Amino acid sequence: MNSNSNNQSGFNITFYLLIVPVLIWLIFMIVIPHVEMFISSFLVEDDMGDMVFSFANYIEFFSQKIYWLTFVKTAAYSVGVTILAFIIAFPIAFYLTKVTSKKNAGFLMVLLLIPLWVGELVTVYGWMVLLGDHGVINHALITIGIINEPLNMLYTNFSMVVGLLYMSMLFMVIPVMSTLQSMDDSLIEAACDLGASKWDIYTKIIIPYSMPGITSGAIIVFMLVIGDYLAPNLLGGKNSLWFTEQIYNSFLQTFNWNEGAAFGFLLLMISSAIIWLALKLSGQKLEKVGS
Amino acid sequence: MGKILEVKNLSKHFDDFTAVKKVDFSVEEGGFFSILGSSGCGKTTLLRIIAGFQQESEGEVIIHGQSMKGIPPEKRPVNIVFQNLALFPMMNVGQNIAFGLKRKKLKAAEINFKVNEMLERVGLNGYENKKVTELSGGQKQRVAIARSLVMNPSILLLDEPLGALDRKLREHMKVELKLLQKEIGTTFVYITHDQSEALVMSDQVAVMHDGQFEQIDTPRNLYKNPKTAFVAGFVGDTNRFEIESKEGDSIITQGGWKLKLPNHSEAADELYIRPEALILNPDNNLNDVVQFEVTITTILFDGSNTKLSTMVSGSNEELLISLPQNAQFDSIEEGHKLNVGVHSDDVKCF
Numbered sequence: 001m002n003s004n005s006n007n008q009s010g011f012n013i014t015f016y017l018l019i020v021p022v023l024i025w026l027i028f029m030i031v032i033p034h035v036e037m038f039i040s041s042f043l044v045e046d047d048m049g050d051m052v053f054s055f056a057n058y059i060e061f062f063s064q065k066i067y068w069l070t071f072v073k074t075a076a077y078s079v080g081v082t083i084l085a086f087i088i089a090f091p092i093a094f095y096l097t098k099v100t101s102k103k104n105a106g107f108l109m110v111l112l113l114i115p116l117w118v119g120e121l122v123t124v125y126g127w128m129v130l131l132g133d134h135g136v137i138n139h140a141l142i143t144i145g146i147i148n149e150p151l152n153m154l155y156t157n158f159s160m161v162v163g164l165l166y167m168s169m170l171f172m173v174i175p176v177m178s179t180l181q182s183m184d185d186s187l188i189e190a191a192c193d194l195g196a197s198k199w200d201i202y203t204k205i206i207i208p209y210s211m212p213g214i215t216s217g218a219i220i221v222f223m224l225v226i227g228d229y230l231a232p233n234l235l236g237g238k239n240s241l242w243f244t245e246q247i248y249n250s251f252l253q254t255f256n257w258n259e260g261a262a263f264g265f266l267l268l269m270i271s272s273a274i275i276w277l278a279l280k281l282s283g284q285k286l287e288k289v290g291s
Numbered sequence: 292m293g294k295i296l297e298v299k300n301l302s303k304h305f306d307d308f309t310a311v312k313k314v315d316f317s318v319e320e321g322g323f324f325s326i327l328g329s330s331g332c333g334k335t336t337l338l339r340i341i342a343g344f345q346q347e348s349e350g351e352v353i354i355h356g357q358s359m360k361g362i363p364p365e366k367r368p369v370n371i372v373f374q375n376l377a378l379f380p381m382m383n384v385g386q387n388i389a390f391g392l393k394r395k396k397l398k399a400a401e402i403n404f405k406v407n408e409m410l411e412r413v414g415l416n417g418y419e420n421k422k423v424t425e426l427s428g429g430q431k432q433r434v435a436i437a438r439s440l441v442m443n444p445s446i447l448l449l450d451e452p453l454g455a456l457d458r459k460l461r462e463h464m465k466v467e468l469k470l471l472q473k474e475i476g477t478t479f480v481y482i483t484h485d486q487s488e489a490l491v492m493s494d495q496v497a498v499m500h501d502g503q504f505e506q507i508d509t510p511r512n513l514y515k516n517p518k519t520a521f522v523a524g525f526v527g528d529t530n531r532f533e534i535e536s537k538e539g540d541s542i543i544t545q546g547g548w549k550l551k552l553p554n555h556s557e558a559a560d561e562l563y564i565r566p567e568a569l570i571l572n573p574d575n576n577l578n579d580v581v582q583f584e585v586t587i588t589t590i591l592f593d594g595s596n597t598k599l600s601t602m603v604s605g606s607n608e609e610l611l612i613s614l615p616q617n618a619q620f621d622s623i624e625e626g627h628k629l630n631v632g633v634h635s636d637d638v639k640c641f
Contacts, residue, residue, distance in 0.1 A: 189344055190377035194391030194442060195365045204390070208381045 041262035057262035067246060067263075074243035075270050077157075078226040081164045085221045086214060088165065089172035094206070096173075097180040112170055120167050124234050127166065131159050131235075155237030163231035168224045172217035179213030180206075215284040219275055226271050243267055295320040295478050296341070296446055301350035303336055310336040312502040313350070318446070318480060318495070323472050325489040326482045327526070328499035334482045335374075337499070338448050341480065342371045355445060370439035371448040375455065376431055378423045384410070384434050385419035391442045409441045413471070428456050429464060436468075440477065449481045453488060465491050486526050490514065498522045520641035523563040530610050532562040534640070542640075546608035550581055552635055559640035564633055566598055567613040571620065573632030580632040585610060587627050604628070 044054040061067045092112075096105045115123050130136045131153040138150040153159050183206070191205045207214070232242030247267065250260035279286060296318040303311040310333040318324040328334045339345045341352055343364035352359040359367055370391075379387050385406055392402045410416050413433040418426070426434065432452060439447055453461045453468075469492040472479050483489050489496045490510040497507040498521070506518045517523035524531055532544040540553045544562065573580055585601035588609075599612040612631065614620055623629070 184375060184377060186373045186375055186377040187379060189364075190371075190373055190379075191390070192344075192364050193342065193371050194438070195394040196390070197365075197394070200394060205379060209379075211381070 037261040037264060040258050041265050043258050045258075051258075057259045058266075060259060061262060061266060066241070070241040070246055071243050071266065071270070073241065074226060074267075075274060077161070077164075078222055078271075079274065081161055081168065081225045082218050082222045084161070084165055085169050085172045086218065089169050089217065090176060090207075090210075090214075093173050093176040093180055093210075097177050098185070112173065115166065116170060120230050123166060124163055124230050127159065127163050127235055128154060131162070154235065155240075157236065157240050160232050160236030160240040160242075163235040164225045164228060167228070167231060168221040171220040171224060172214075175213040175217040175220070176210055177213075179210040183209050211282065211284060215279065215282060218278065222275065222278075223271060226267065293320055294318065295322075295355060296324075296480065297353040298337075298341070299351045299353065301337070301340065301352065302348050303333070303340060303345065304348045310502055311340070311347075314499075314502075314504055316497055316504060316507055318478060321476045321478055322494045323469070323479045323481065323492055325493040325496045326480070326499050327484070327486055327489040327496055328482075329484055329525075332499045333502040334499050335450060338371070338450055338480070338482050341446075342369055342448055343367050368445040369448055370442050370444040370446075371450065372435050372439050372452045374450045374452065376435040376452070378431060378435055378438070380423055382423070383419070384415065384421050384423060384426070387423060387434055388438045388441050390438065395442075405441055409437045412440075412475070413437045429460050432456065432464060436471070440475065444477065446478045446480055449479060451483050451485075453483070453485070461485075461488075468492060490526070498525060500525070517563075517639060520561050520563070523639050523641065528566055528611070530564045530566065532564075532608060534560050534562055544606070544608055546603075546606050548583075548603045548606035548608040550583070550638070552581065552638060552640075556640050561641050563639040563641070564610070564637065566611045568633055568637035569610070569612045570632045570634075571612070571614075572630050577632065579635045581635055581638070582630060582632040585612070585629050585631050587623065587625050587629060590614070590623070590625060599623070599629075601629070601631075 041057055042053055042055065043051045044056045046052045061071075096108060100108070128135070132138070133150040133152065133154065135154065137153070138147075141147045142150065187205055187209065188201055191201045196204065227244060229242070229244045229248065232240055233245055236242060243263070244267070247260050247263045250256050250263055294317040298314055298316050301311055301314045302309065312333075314337060316324075326334045326337065336345060340347050341359075343359065343362060343366075354368055379390065382390070388406045388409055389402050392405060397405075406419065407416070410419060413436060415430060415433055415437070418430070418434075423431065423434065435452065436447075436449075453464050456464060465488055472492070479492075481489070481492065490513070493510055495507060496510055496513050498505045498513065500521045506513060506522045508516075508518075513522060513526050517526065523529060532546070532548070534542055535545045535547075536543050537557070538549075540551060542550045542552050542562065544550070550562075570580065573582060575582075584604040586604060587599050587601050589600040591598045591600055595616055597614045597616060599614050601610050601612055602608070603610055610631075614623070
């Protein structure tokens with residue numbers, strides 16, 4: 001009886017020791033800031049300088065065309081970049097897991113990781129050097145004589161998408177690789193034996209099999225892209241309005257924190273809604289994708 | 292019935308070794324042909340060459356009188372059941388079986404009909420919408436076989452399909468597979484390392500060793516009249532002795548056992564006697580029976596498979612003897628001496 005209760009309390013202490021950091025993190029870093037942001041998004045300053053409850057921040061968003069146009073564009077471009085990331089990352093993941101030797105795959109993986117080591121800011125500046133009017137690519141093309149005038153690549157939607165893809169693509173490669181690694185090659189042979197063409201093998205066997213990896217990769221890429229600030233701001237320039245810039249402006253240009261909070265909340269809502277919709281459409285479950 | 296599959300002088304070289312060496316055989320239409328060999332003997336390579344997943348280095352595979360040279364796996368009239376079954380986990384049972392038919396672009400109604408017919412044949416009616424992961428080992432087995440059979444192949448290749456099952460289920464599936472093959476009449480080429488699977492199911496068995504066929508024969512002949520030492524040692528239980536020297540019509544083993552064996556081959560250096568070839572308390576007047584005395588060291592009771600472990604008197608040789616489970620020998624105990632005989636034809640020398 002005695003030893004039993006000792007055991008019980010021993011278990012409790014370990015349990016609390018493990019759970020407390022998690023709870024502290026969740027409450028102070030996630031729950032409180034979001035509740036605070038949620039509350040402050042419904043507050044505006046009245047004529048007396050007091051904070052009062054109001055929908056004005058949200059009404060402002062819907063009444064100003066520029067805000068919700070930026071909002072829709074950000075969401076649409078994020079979906080597009082996610083799809084492009086899949087189109088680029090899937091062959092890479094397939095090559096690394098199923099085609100090349102293990103030794104080669106390790107080396108190529110390191111090459112893929114290098115851009116992550118230097119940080120997003122540096123890679124974004126790298127792209128600016130490459131894509132600028134007097135940048136490496138334009139200079140090379142003019143020297144060869146393919147073009148006479150420099151191509152306008154930097155500060156366009158194109159350069160922004162390139163930057164976003166470059167920064168997020170790896171997060172698609174890795175989860176897809178891990179599901180492909182678990183796939184038995186005999187599945188491909190069995191499909192081949194049953195008369196499947198190459199196209200059938202990709203669309204009916206390999207991609208459906210790696211769907212959990214693709215979905216988790218897509219969620220990560222989408223979240224990174226929709227919430228990114230550097231690439232749209234530096235590579236997209238003034239033409240490429242990104243919703244994070246609107247949030248930034250509310251907080252730090254106009255110092256309207258309540259409006260910024262409302263915008264932040266709207267971004268959280270749309271990204272959650274798009275992920276929910278994508279999971280529903282692809283028939284994937286979040287629990288399965290996470291594992 | 293003609294020959295459906297002919298393999299002619301087939302070899303497969305890899306960088307530093309030869310997996311298949313000059314293999315030559317043919318299979319009758321509707322037959323059950325097994326290739327028996329331990330792992331690494333080249334049997335899987337041979338099967339993959341027939342299926343078209345690997346290219347032969349020399350020789351030829353002929354199906355229905357037609358050379359398969361350069362024909363890709365999806366165009367060959369063969370289907371394969373993989374060792375690990377390779378069922379598609381993201382599809383249900385019906386979709387798995389329908390996969391090949393859909394690739395043939397058959398009409399939905401026809402596919403449906405064939406899938407149901409096949410499910411019935413393998414005893415899985417009503418399982419169409421089950422997930423593959425919900426099935427037991429034996430059921431998965433049947434789905435894999437159904438998925439290949441529904442394609443109506445000329446030859447069904449099976450790569451140790453029972454390997455992953457537990458013993459009891461394997462015994463059961465063995466019989467089931469044999470009956471299924473008889474019923475549908477498709478030619479089966481079956482590879483296995485389990486001699487009992489090969490012997491029970493096959494019309495013809497090829498014993499493969501080190502990339503070569505040692506012997507192609509009916510199961511009964513393989514067991515009764517092995518042509519090489521490897522076959523004698525590999526198929527069935529046996530007692531093996533190394534021959535030390537010969538004196539006239541007698542043979543002396545390394546353990547010092549002297550056997551009177553007329554007309555033995557001069558070149559032989561190994562001797563094989565099956566446990567069940569030994570006769571307990573033989574009649575003294577029997578012709579051609581070599582007789583000797585043994586001392587029982589242990590009784591290895593295993594139901595109908597019970598054996599006596601004995602020492603041959605006057606020597607150092609151990610000898611396993613099958614003990615029939617009839618009341619006649621109930622009184623036998625450890626330490627007893629026993630007269631034993633063996634028909635000289637049942638002593639195989641190589």
